[in-house]
Amino acid sequence: MITCTVALIITVTVVSLAVVTLLESNPTSFLGRHRQNDMGTRLIDTLRFDSQGNPQSVTLIDEIHIWRAAFPDQFQYRVLDPQGTVLLSSEHLISNFPSADDYFDPQAERFAVESDGRGFHVETLPFTYDGNQFFLQTAVSDYLSEVIVRNRLKPVFTTVTIIAGISLGVFILAIYFTFHSMFRPLRRVSDAAARISPENLTSRLSLDGIPSEVRPLAEAFNSALDRLEEGFRVQQSFFASAAHELKTPLTLIRGQIELQGDSSQQARLLQDVDLMSRHVQQLLHIAEVSELYNYRSASTDVVAVVDEVIRYLGRRAEKKRVRIVVAHRATASALEADKAALFILLKNLVENAVEVSPESAVVTIDISNHSVAVNDQGEGIDPAHLPHIFSKFWRAPGNKYEGAGLGLAICWKIANTYGWQLFVDRSVPHTRFVVLFDGQVGNR
Template sequence: MTITTRLTCFFLALLLLVLLGFSIATYFVADHYLQQQVEERLAAAMNSICGVIETNTDGVEWEPGERRQVLEFSAFEDQLVWWVTDEQGQIVAQSVNPFTSAPSGERDVTARLQAGDQLGNTWLIGQRTIETVPSTNRTSDRERSSSQQEPGKHAALNVTAAILLVPVQATRYQLAGWLGGLSALVWLVSLVAGRFVCRWALAPVRRIADAAEQVQPEDLSERLPPLATHDELAQLTNAFNAMLDRLQQSFERQRRFTSDASHQLRTPLTAILGHVEVSLRRERTDSDYRSVLETVRKKATHLSRVVESLLFLARNDQEANLPSLELLELRDWLPRYVESWSDHVRFNDIALTNETSAIGLVSAQPALLAELLNILLDNACKFSQPGTPIDVSLREDEGRVAIRVQDHGCGIATNELADLFTPFIRSTEARRIGVDGIGLGLSIAQRLARLFAGDLSVTSQAGQGSCFVLWLPQQVAEHGAK
């Protein structure tokens, strides 16, 4: 079942309850109003009939001749019957259309009306008794009661009136039919309109689903079309696009690992193969072979450390556990590291300067730190002319230790510094002079610096060289490695 169908069903069920409640409430209010109107008509008719009766101290007299117009009920005369009876129950007067085939007795008429007439119609009945006005002269009252009542005079008259309820019942049935019909019509119209509105409101969801189906693992650059509604759907679209960004970054990290691995493994592998090929060109002495094997062992060990480090870099931050962090005294370690470049053709151009008297204690992984500095020194050698100095210095500044590598080569344009650490980005000058590289070295160096809770900054000027500074937090000996 689609969301459109579920929403439509929910809306129609709720509307049905509302219409049902409204119809029932309207019916009962209208029924109460109709009943009240009938009762008011009956009370008005009773008052009119009682107005024809003359009441005094010598008896009660029916006088229709003098007040005939009072008994005219033109508005609902066909729905009203009435009769007047004396104290013995004999009918004194009655309406023009009395109850069909009613006996002359008042009790029989009332009983028949209460039970329903010959057609099964129901009536609303009202009764009232008009008695003689008592006199203040008790002697005359006793004499009058002992003598015969005057003709036309009665001790009391009973007035009974009844209104036919068939029109009221017919109005009730008609009202119920109208309410039911209108409710059904409103419900059917709401069915069509509600489904249309639901489909229109959920159209962005369908577009989001269609756009999401276009996203393929081979190309994660596709994004959902942004919505300008600033509602929950726009929030969903933004969240989904953010998720795609994270997925793309994850895939890029995997691709970058392959490129990083090839970039970092090529140099030691080339050195190993070169030494092996040279040793195989002709017969060597045992000492020569031992020297070659020692070089291969050193390069293989370095290669193993690089592979371990690259595997670590390929993991997510949550999965990464920095291997073998150690407390390094850079004052002693840095000279040994620079000495490891002794077999490089530019070794004599490298000048090490210690600008601090402190030991420069930092927490780092020696192999990764050496790889980071290898990248900086390698770039300094590639982008500066042989014979120009490459300055490596150590200093402290406000709780941090700085290793600076400065060359005096071609430099980098100021407008290219912002993207310098972006993977695969190479400066215009590097491409112009044809220096080998794929633009991954500095991005790897920056990631390594951040693994040590440090940072890598650069200042450069075209034609005057570049200066890279590795900032590392200074440690205290008793704290141990982090």
């Protein structure tokens, strides 16, 4: 369809340009003969005859009079009898007009002569008056013929240009709306495909109203989504199953180590078990927050969740000799969110801040009407690492802190699910993570 339309446009354009160019370059070959014939016919209509039936005079009217007055030596005429005798003629006859003594050929309807270096076209028109045969010959120079034709063509070209412009505009609009209508189903498919993300892998492209040429592509895309959804489901199921299966053995191992009593390696073994338990718990969290159906949104008090996080991490902070304080406590707006997911998000941020802060440091939490910010006193994040910090299992090179690289990825997943903004505020020393609940743009 598109190829045919483009071919039609090109063909019409080329033909139109060819016709206009041909008329513009040599219009007399198309219209000069017609104009000379028309002028001869009008002269015959204005001929006057005497009582004996001989032509006596001719009345030049309209444009014939104008052209004759402006170019007296460029337009000539004469009336002859069948024997070639000139009965009536204009003044200043061209020198090469056949004289009365020359052979007169009434069958020569049109021929060319040259007079004083100028070319003329002579046309013979037969007519009768009162039963007698006569012939009118007109001689129009090439120059005058071109002037007459161009003068006649000027309004024609203007009209054609206007009509062509209007037609082209209408044609372009028609093509635009035609293509717009043709591509509307494709745009719907494209928009639907763009809305599909890991959070809604169950969505599929609608096949209603899709052109038959595009339907196989949409069906193949839906098939690919089916396989992707199944693979993602299997992955999440594996994470959850592995985490659940590992929690019980880790609990038993911890119990056995504690029952051994004092041991030089007991503290180290318990620390390793706690770290493994933390990794397992994070695997559970990443599996849970990746599925929308796991979220149970309700009106949630942000301040209460922050206090709960501080209590939960109290012992861990005491162990590292780090204090957790709320520096600014505004009355935050109630959120429509899953309380457990918000707790995991804030807990991971505060826990990371505690881990990277030195002894005797203070981790501060700022609560505003629409955001929560967590500030640590660690060494800060290398700007080159900022694009990667929210990726799963990513850990900075040379990182001396324990962890699997899942904490911030979990935070990002939760924030992205609710449309919150999670970023690092680089305008302050150390590191400051900010969660904006209403989509406000912060200083990043």
